[in-house]
Amino acid sequence: MTGLPNDPGRRPSPRLDLALAPARTPTDLAAAAALFRDYAASLSVDLGYQGFEAEVAGLPGAYAPPDGALLLARDAAGTALGCVALRPLAPPEVCEMKRLYLAPAARGRGLGRRLVAAVLAEARRLGYREMRLDTLPDMAGAIALYARAGFRPIAPYYPTPVSGTLFLARTLDEPA
Incomplete structure (x- = not known):
């Protein structure tokens, strides 16, 4: 699952000064794991059917270069406030966006849009x-x-056991 918890009453906040970068170090991977767990806890479903705990324990796993990516957004103090990943699918020219998540303090400031743009650019x-x-x-x-x-x-x-799951796609031949 990929998504941002819905909060229709939230008003936009000022844009955050953030750095987006690949998660490479053990510290980065620990921050990504924490965000992944926060993401899973925010959902209305259990991600066990996706092998979620094994995925987190094995980071970067399928998100590792050269075919995958795991991006973190950190504020000026170095706090990880968001993440997004991509992994290869079959056929070889297709990838999947996974684990887009923003910490509550980072929502409503354009970070989701920035992370999506960054993961699309990385996929290209x-x-x-x-x-x-x-x-x-x-x-x-x-x-x-x-x-x-x-x-x-x-x-x-x-196949998914989660009723109502939405499946989406886009080509990568032009920017979002």
Whole structure:
């Protein structure tokens, strides 16, 4: 699942001064693991069916270079406030966006849009031609963000026990 918890009553806050960079060091991977766990705790479903705990324990796993990426957003003090990842799918020119998450303090400031733009750019740089993702129907803010970034509904690309899962994709031949 990929998404941002829905909070329709939230008002936009000033844009954060953030640095986006690949998670490479043990400290980076620990920060990503903490954000992944916060993300999972915020969901209305259990991610056990996706092997979530093994994924976190094995970071960077499928998100490792040269075919994957795991990006962190840190504030000026070095606090990790958001993340997003991509991993390869089959066929080889297709990748999947995973684990887009923003800490509550970072929401409403354009960080989600920046992370999506960054992961799309990284996918293009790696030579992918299409990006897919899945999200939950109750994540209205995330769904709107993905639509603005050019994602459109597609048929399910894997079986899921979570009723109502939305599957989205976009080509990577032009920027969002």
